[in-house]
Amino acid sequence: MARYESVLESIGGTPLIRLTRVAEGLLPRIYVKPEWQNPGGSVKDRAALAMLRRAEADGSLRPGGTVVEVTSGNTGIGLAIAAAHLGYRAVIFTSSVIAQEKRDQLAAYGAELRLVDAFVPRAHPDSLPSQGERYAAETPGAWLAQQYDNPANPAAHYASTGPEIWDDTDGAVTHFVATVGTGGTISGTGRYLKEVSGGRVRVIGADPITSKYSGGDGSQKYIEGAGHFVHPETTLDEWPRALDLDVIDDYVPxxxxxxxxxxxxxxxxxxxxxxxxxxVALAAAFQIAGRLTADDTVVVLLPDSGRTYLSTYYNDSWLAAGGFTAPGSPARAEGPAVGDYATATPLVERDESVAEAVRRLAADGVADDDAVLVAHPRAGRVLAPHPSDIVGWTTPARLRGAAAVAETVRPVGPRLGIGLALTDPAVTAWDGTEGALALVLDRGRVTGTVTWRALHREPVHALPEQAV
Ligand SMILES: Cc1ncc(COP(=O)(O)O)c(C=O)c1O
Incomplete structure (x- = not known):
């Protein structure tokens, strides 16, 4: 066992663990690298400490200073640990939808939390990055870590994560699989492994299917930390400078x-x-492992622990509310479920011409009073829309005579998972006042709607299975 003289020294040095049971039947050896064994519970401790040390060295962070960062949580936790230990103040800007467990952890280390609505275009003064940047510029002694563009982020992985994997596999690693957020992990680790192996190691970017990195439409996803989401009104989509695209050989969506x-x-x-x-990383690794041989060794980096997500991915009620299924649990409640009362609902885009929308809906046989969802435009949609892409609802009758689609939009009610029982509290809490129409979610995507009135009638149609 190792001994450390401070918590900061204990960052890094995580083990590799061989998967035996879930990898049964696959030819290559598959090892995972559980990065939650870092003191802050994630891979981001490495980048956080490296960025902070570099800022101290170049004088941009001085004693008594304030550490500021915009983060989905884990980098903030890493910075909060280093700040607590070294006597800095930490102010963390993060999305109001990150897991409660991460918020609580930040607060426990004494960091000040600023929760911001993340669904705002990048260039808007209220966007998450804009607010962090403004705060840092206006606060004397503040240093903004800027993990997305900070070269110390990938450098931390080049110096530690890469060598650890090489040494712990005795140079046998052939494939490295990681997700891409800022790109720091995959770029630094991947570059080291490629250099030390003479280019032999293949580096695989595991990416949420709607993420821009692997060619998705940029719409939101439910998995925190991985991938690249773009607000539909963002005109200039800048990718992180911490991401070295040359290192990634393939993406698996x-x-x-x-x-x-x-x-x-x-x-x-x-x-x-x-x-x-x-x-995301594991699913990608299992997919590529099917094509590999017994001579291959796959290392999959696991960025953080499930303990942070006991209220989300491991919570059956959270899954049901989003229309997700849980292995071992029925996809739908027994008895009447929301999906039995829902209808597939056509979509118009907010910037579509009214004349074109009316013509198209009529050609598709949509009746004058049928509900039609209004969505933010998204070129090349890969899946049904994410609920954050739905602006509201309208009808062909309202559209006719309006100057713009946006004029006709009505607010939608709650989001209801397709398999929720009618007796579920999420359903019974809806009294129709919030909006007469709710979005129906199948595996997190909007595949239809249900009216408040329909939920009090007999089932009419069942939604078709979502095509993937
Ligand atoms: C849970 C989680 N997974 C993956 C990542 C992506 O790591 P990186 O930013 O090094 O690409 C992050 C980054 O914040 C994260 O918090």
Whole structure:
């Protein structure tokens, strides 16, 4: 066992663990690297400490200073630990939808939390990055870590994660699989492994299916930390400078449901409790492993623990509310479920011309009073829309005579999972006042709607299965 003289020294040095049970039947050896064994519970401790040390060295962070960062949580936790230990103040800007467990952890280390609505275009003064940048510029002694563009982020992985994997596999690693958020992990680790192996190691980017990195439409996903989401009104989509695209040989796109299945299976079959982005990496690794041989050794980086997501991916009620399924649990409640009362609902885009929308809906046989969803435009949709892409609802009758689609939009009610029982509290809490129409979610995507009135009638149609 190792001995450390401070918590900061204990960052890094995580083990490799061979998967035996879930990898049964696959030819290559598959090892996972559980990064939750870092003191802050995630891979981001490495980058956080490296960025902070570099800022101290170049004078941008001085004694008594304030550490500021915009983060989905884990980098903030790493910075909060280092700040607590070294006597800095920490102010963390994060999305109001991150897991409660991460918020609580940040608060426990004494960091000040600023919760911001993340669904705002990048250039808007209220966007998450804009607010963090403004705060840092206006606060004397503040240093903004900027993990997305900070070269110390990938450098931390080049210096530690890469060499650890090489040494612990005795140079036998042939494939490295990781998710891509800022790109720091995959770029630094991947570059080291490629250099040390003379280019032999293949580096695989495991990516949520709608993420821009692997060619998705940029719409939101449910897995925190991995992938690249773009607000539909963002005109200039800048990618992180921490991401070195040359290092990634292939991408494997992974749906949220597959990632959730992978981690829930890992917990129950292997006894390893991993977070959501770990599920993206695992699902990708299992996919590529099917094509590999007994001479291959795959290393899968697991960024954080499932303990952070007990209220989400491991919570059956959370899954049901999003229309996800849980292995071992029925996809639908017994008895009447929301999906039995829902109808598939056509979509118009907010910037579509009214004349074109009316013509198209009439050609598709949509009746004058039928509900039509209004969505933010998304070129090349890969799946049904994410609920954050739905602006509201309208009808052909309202559209006719309006100058713009946006003029006709009515607010929608709650989001209801397709398999929720009519007796579920999420359903019974809806009294129709919030909006007469709710979005129906199948595996997290909007595949239809249900009216408040229909929920009080007999079933009419069943929604078709979502095509993937
Ligand atoms: C849970 C989780 N997974 C994956 C990542 C992606 O790691 P990286 O930013 O090094 O690409 C992050 C980054 O914040 C994360 O928090």
């Amino acid at each position: 992974v749906e949220d449901q597959r990632a959730i299945d992978a981690i829930r299976g890992l917990a129950r079959t292997e006894g390893i409790l991993a977070g959501g982005s770990s599920g």
